[in-house]
Amino acid sequence: MPRSSHYTGLAGVSDDRAVKAGVLLVNLGTPEAPTAKALRPYLAEFLGDPRVIEYPRWLWWLILHGVILRIRPPRSAHAYGRIWTPQGSPLRVGSEALAARLQTELDQRALGPIRVALAMRYGEPSVAHQIEQLQRDGVRRLLILPLYPQYSATSTGSVIDAVADSFKTLRWPPELRVVNDYHDDPGHIEALAQSIERWWAVNGRGNKLLLSFHGIPERYVQAGDPYFQQCQTTARRLRERLELDESQLLLSFQSRVGRERWLHPYTDATVRELAAQGVKRLDVACPGFAVDCLETLEEIAMQNRDFFVEAGGQELRYIPALNDSDGQVASLAALALRHMQGWPEAGA
Ligand SMILES: C=CC1=C(C)c2cc3[nH]c(cc4nc(cc5[nH]c(cc1n2)c(C)c5CCC(=O)O)C(CCC(=O)O)=C4C)c(C)c3C=C
Ligand SMILES: [Fe+2]
Numbered sequence: 001m002p003r004s005s006h007y008t009g010l011a012g013v014s015d016d017r018a019v020k021a022g023v024l025l026v027n028l029g030t031p032e033a034p035t036a037k038a039l040r041p042y043l044a045e046f047l048g049d050p051r052v053i054e055y056p057r058w059l060w061w062l063i064l065h066g067v068i069l070r071i072r073p074p075r076s077a078h079a080y081g082r083i084w085t086p087q088g089s090p091l092r093v094g095s096e097a098l099a100a101r102l103q104t105e106l107d108q109r110a111l112g113p114i115r116v117a118l119a120m121r122y123g124e125p126s127v128a129h130q131i132e133q134l135q136r137d138g139v140r141r142l143l144i145l146p147l148y149p150q151y152s153a154t155s156t157g158s159v160i161d162a163v164a165d166s167f168k169t170l171r172w173p174p175e176l177r178v179v180n181d182y183h184d185d186p187g188h189i190e191a192l193a194q195s196i197e198r199w200w201a202v203n204g205r206g207n208k209l210l211l212s213f214h215g216i217p218e219r220y221v222q223a224g225d226p227y228f229q230q231c232q233t234t235a236r237r238l239r240e241r242l243e244l245d246e247s248q249l250l251l252s253f254q255s256r257v258g259r260e261r262w263l264h265p266y267t268d269a270t271v272r273e274l275a276a277q278g279v280k281r282l283d284v285a286c287p288g289f290a291v292d293c294l295e296t297l298e299e300i301a302m303q304n305r306d307f308f309v310e311a312g313g314q315e316l317r318y319i320p321a322l323n324d325s326d327g328q329v330a331s332l333a334a335l336a337l338r339h340m341q342g343w344p345e346a347g348a
């Protein structure tokens with residue numbers, strides 16, 4: 001009989017004192033560089049995900065590889081080039097900063113060791129790689145926290161797929177919990193409201209506040225995706241908290257791709273209409289994005305600003321995402337600890 005000390009297990013965890021909880025933040029992912037060459041594999045993985053594009057597989061494969069991956073990479077690369085920083089893609093830089101600050105916050109607030117890591121759904125570091133790494137570090141209880149406040153099958157659902165796939169490869173997967181969404185979490189709504197109020201205290205108020213969420217095809221919502229309803233609830237809660245009415249706080253959907261009908265009203269049409277109605281200063285916030293990225297910094301703060309001004313508006317002012325602000329760090333730490341309740345690291 002071999003001695004029990006020979007059995008250290010695949011995860012390398014030989015001893016209960018090493019057991020830890022882990023929080024895996026997951027964001028969408030971003031290309032490695034603002035170039036067509038780097039965009040191609042990123043878009044191939046993203047747009048090849050059946051959660052994102054619900055078309056017959058073979059037909060979509062032909063369209064994706066025959067048309068889209070020839071046309072889109074240079075266009076997207078140009079857009080990324082407008083927002084790229086010396087440190088890299090804003091989505092990566094912002095997500096890493098948030099993960100680092102969340103680690104510090106949980107070190108202070110938790111009862112036991114909690115390891116925070118960041119994965120990207122598309123590109124690196126992958127969900128599977130980070131889960132393996134956390135296991136090697138002794139994590140036996142794992143909370144997945146997708147950085148999407150509203151659930152959609154195309155975003156959160158796809159993260160859950162990646163976690164499930166990675167678990168299939170593990171002999172002894174950790175205990176698992178998943179945050180499905182936090183669209184109406186009071187701490188999150190308060191963090192959003194305070195960040196908007198602080199921004200107004202410095203810059204003054206515009207004539208209206210537009211909340212622009214990433215769109216998805218309408219067909220997905222008709223098939224049962226709760227995303228539209230959750231965006232509406234986030235907007236309603238913010239409207240109540242900021243004491244605005246429906247003419248002062250509006251909701252729209254951005255980032256449409258392809259020809260099919262996506263969620264309405266569209267952001268680009270909305271900013272043009274508002275300008276045509278005589279709105280001069282329009283404030284736009286994007287509460288569906290935890291961290292600033294291409295869709296906020298380029299599509300809203302540049303493209304839609306130009307649409308608004310071309311249609312007769314004076315100023316479109318983008319209010320930044322929560323990023324690694326104190327409000328976001330505190331609300332996500334509280335959310336994580338609540339979801340880990342009953343685990344020794346988090347407390348009762
Ligand atoms: C074509 C289908 C797409 C669906 C459905 C979709 C849903 C969706 N996306 C996000 C968050 C982000 N999307 C981002 C970029 C982006 N999105 C799509 C397409 C769909 N998204 C594409 C092709 C791209 C890449 C850029 C481009 O070529 O236009 C980003 C930013 C990434 C970055 O690097 O900065 C985010 C974040 C959500 C939350 C969502 C469903 C609710
Ligand atoms: Fe997207």
Ligand SMILES: [Fe+2]
Pocket residue numbers: 255294295299
């Ligand atoms: Fe976009």
